[in-house]
Amino acid sequence: MMTSSEIRQAFLDFFKSKDHKIVPSAPIVVKNDPTLMFINSGMAPFKDFFLGNQVPPAKRIADTQKCLRVSGKHNDLEEVGVDTYHHTMFEMLGNWSFGDYFKKDAIAWSWELLTEVYKLDKSKLYVTVFEGDAKEDLAFDQESYDHWKQYVSEDRILRGNKKDNFWEMGESGPCGPCSEIHIDLRDAADIAKTGGAELVNTGHPQVIEIWNNVFMEFNRKADGSLEKLPAQHVDTGMGFERLCVAIQGKKSNYDTDVFSPTITRLEQRSGIKYGTSEKTDIAMRVIADHIRGYFLHNCRWSTTIQFRCRLCDSSHTP
Numbered sequence: 083m084m085t086s087s088e089i090r091q092a093f094l095d096f097f098k099s100k101d102h103k104i105v106p107s108a109p110i111v112v113k114n115d116p117t118l119m120f121i122n123s124g125m126a127p128f129k130d131f132f133l134g135n136q137v138p139p140a141k142r143i144a145d146t147q148k149c150l151r152v153s154g155k156h157n158d159l160e161e162v163g164v165d166t167y168h169h170t171m172f173e174m175l176g177n178w179s180f181g182d183y184f185k186k187d188a189i190a191w192s193w194e195l196l197t198e199v200y201k202l203d204k205s206k207l208y209v210t211v212f213e214g215d216a217k218e219d220l221a222f223d224q225e226s227y228d229h230w231k232q233y234v235s236e237d238r239i240l241r242g243n244k245k246d247n248f249w250e251m252g253e254s255g256p257c258g259p260c261s262e263i264h265i266d267l268r269d270a271a272d273i274a275k276t277g278g279a280e281l282v283n284t285g286h287p288q289v290i291e292i293w294n295n296v297f298m299e300f301n302r303k304a305d306g307s308l309e310k311l312p313a314q315h316v317d318t319g320m321g322f323e324r325l326c327v328a329i330q331g332k333k334s335n336y337d338t339d340v341f342s343p344t345i346t347r348l349e350q351r352s353g354i355k356y357g358t359s360e361k362t363d364i365a366m367r368v369i370a371d372h373i374r375g376y377f378l379h380n381c382r383w384s385t386t387i388q389f390r391c392r393l394c395d396s397s398h399t400p
């Protein structure tokens with residue numbers, strides 16, 4: 083079984099092989115953007131590249147970005163611990179095209195990585211494309227649909243609305259239609275009762291989004307209107323902790339090796355077994371989530387650093 087460190091490294095190696103420059107995570111606290119307090123997505127540090135205000139160091143970049151979703155438009159705080167797949171701080175694996183490749187390559191590479199490198203079961207995967215929005219004068223994303231048809235049968239290509247399939251950084255900023263990849267992690271017996279397609283984007287804890295491919299084409303201005311960007315870009319974000327669940331065959335982010343050493347140490351310290359009561363399970367998940375956020379938020383090179391964990395006194399590669 084691949085460890086979480088191997089999973090992270092495989093992502094970076096894959097995109098390096100596709101001519102991407104690998105860069106470190108930016109710090110979580112945002113210094114020069116009054117519209118954002120914390121980095122809430124992999125694309126936030128690259129906002130000025132998308133808007134054309136700055137020139138990126140390369141047209142293709144890949145990284146793992148530490149993100150914090152505890153405020154503003156993207157706020158997961160109330161879900162943390164209550165469910166098993168939201169976090170305050172999480173890592174977003176991303177590949178970026180700044181005016182270079184667009185939908186065709188982004189879709190082809192995401193499928194190649196998931197099914198040929200990570201070897202995820204194709205029959206468990208679903209994809210979504212933007213259905214369009216008349217009020218905003220935005221068309222159905224036929225181009226993405228047609229690219230997906232080469233890899234996925236049409237009953238697995240679902241149409242999503244503006245809430246799920248039009249990604250916006252905040253109240254203003256770069257945005258565009260997106261195409262998500264979801265995985266169904268349920269047992270065969272549950273799948274036989276209800277097809278996975280019915281459960282995509284319904285909040286089911288085992289039918290979850292793992293990767294979002296955003297096709298940045300617009301800038302949402304402060305007055306709410308959309309203006310076309312000078313170039314087309316790709317912004318993808320894959321939830322590292324969720325990907326580990328899928329690859330390691332677990333049911334919860336907290337059962338992967340990203341969190342299980344911390345949960346085990348919490349059991350030893352508290353004398354409470356994880357999995358015996360919903361109330362204490364939630365508390366242990368919250369503590370494990372917050373500890374990871376505490377240790378990682380200052381670490382710029384989260385892809386490589388090793389640290390000695392004060393909680394379990396062992397060495398972790400976060």
Ligand code: SER
Nearest residue numbers: 123125294317318319
């Ligand atoms: N910006 C998108 C997201 O955060 C994809 O990276 O989901």
